[in-house]
Amino acid sequence: MSVVMSVAELTDLVAAVLARHGLAAEAARSVAGVVAAAERDGSRSHGLFRLPGYVATLKSGWIDGGAVPVVSDAAPGLVAVDAANGFAQPALAAGAPLLRAKARGQGIAALAIRNSHHFAALWPDVEPFAEEGFVAMAFVNARSRVAPWGARKKFLGTNPMAFACPRPDGPPLVWDQASSVVAQGEVLLAAREGHALADGIGLDAEGDPTNDPKAVLEGGAMLPFGGHKGSGIAFMVEIMAAAVTGGRFGFEDRSAAFPGAQTSNAGECVILVDPARAGGADVGVRLGGLFAGLAGAGVPRLPGDARYARRRRSLAEGITIPQETWDTVQRLLAG
């Protein structure tokens, strides 16, 4: 048995669950929107799978469900947002109008969010800006889980980065990738479902390679993708998301003092560039040529295309929620 819902119905349901556990109405809708979008696009590990973690975190007192983001105009090209120990999504929503205006006016601008918790997929943070014609990058750091290249202990976060670029005749090219070989959500799923991890994904508490997801999660470390090059990306994300914003570094995480807390109080940086300002008014035509050339070179699909295909199906047929997941959501809704 399973339940089929529209995206709007699922968003309402998730918002109700989050509000039931103390998240203010506007923030609840903002976070519910990205959870429902992940389900819609088939990003299981960032969809309803995470809802118990959101609720446990709200219950733990680690995050402030009533947080009101404070936006400040930090510099002509910079918007700073103190998320006030709340989720990153409402902070992004609060800062986005000024960010957008600055990027249009200056040609490039950045949003620096600090004191924020990001527990969702990152692509929803950049895709809308690319739909408006911007090239966008986003960086989010998190508590220590990844051993930098050459180290045997965790220090950096899984530190996702996302990139989006307008596509003239279709939805944006968008990628969103953890700096670790796999996203932490995949290790959590493997641990829950009892699957072994492939080689090269993690270390155990002694710093030795392991295939056991539980050993990675309990005192071990995840490994950066692509060896030292992915480790370099993880360093960049840590610095862009925490140093540039004034957010906490992963190693400064204090969530262990709040049993049940699954998020990190960290930071996020979003950079927008208006490609027409330096690249010329014909940049749309030129990007069209790039994407046509890729298709001609036999590239089977662009980053983001698999999600868009699943999205089209969800929008046409609804989102199917397995019975077990539905029962969990109903239990969370009850209290």
Added chain:
Amino acid sequence: MSVVMSVAELTDLVAAVLARHGLAAEAARSVAGVVAAAERDGSRSHGLFRLPGYVATLKSGWIDGGAVPVVSDAAPGLVAVDAANGFAQPALAAGAPLLRAKARGQGIAALAIRNSHHFAALWPDVEPFAEEGFVAMAFVNARSRVAPWGARKKFLGTNPMAFACPRPDGPPLVWDQASSVVAQGEVLLAAREGHALADGIGLDAEGDPTNDPKAVLEGGAMLPFGGHKGSGIAFMVEIMAAAVTGGRFGFEDRSAAFPGAQTSNAGECVILVDPARAGGADVGVRLGGLFAGLAGAGVPRLPGDARYARRRRSLAEGITIPQETWDTVQRLLAG
């Protein structure tokens, strides 16, 4: 036998070789500076090894040795430079003062170079900005050499990206990495020295895996690092370096019409962020804490540290030029 020179002597020598083959004096000093810096830091594949390629490219007529970069104030946060079919280094030097001023004033700014040839290491383009307190990123695209993830033919360039961040009590953290598993220079070196490539580096002209560097160079393709994640980085670099700047995409390369030409007419984008503007005045102290924490976690060295160690040795003892390389340089100097 070998020759030992100071960095200044080597810079003068390389500048003389480049000028001998038609590169204007100021541009010659600019390019010679990065060639000598690569030798100083032990980056063999971007040092004197490339000098014959610079000379052959100048002789081919593909690049304009007398190019004068044209700087324009594209937007409050953007500097655009038309390198006028010359090397990227003099274009960067021409645009750097305005870029720096904008980044200080706006908090973030970008330099968009188009119509430029970048044949050198990329870290010299970001390290000086980090020494001044900026967080810096650079993106350079190049002619098609890399098969995007899932494709069997080359389409993207090796597309290097560099990142630099100030370190309060030492030289900046700097990384510079191709989006391919290895830099093209390493494939060239392997072909010249007759070494086989490791698995996973390249495809042959049929799109099948190969260990033969010549098969990769002659109609084959290099592979992105870290699978689809490195491929995502390569897409980002192509878009930042060419679409955002108005430079040529790698697939638009026309160098084949100029026998001997080894460079690409492409683009470069450099982004500077002033981390103190949004991150707070104590960002230096906080970065010090990050780097101290890394050392405490057993990270053996930070990106860039191996180069700095070789640099210290070169500055103390001089740069040793093997006799065969010296003979090549003298031959190029003669005509």
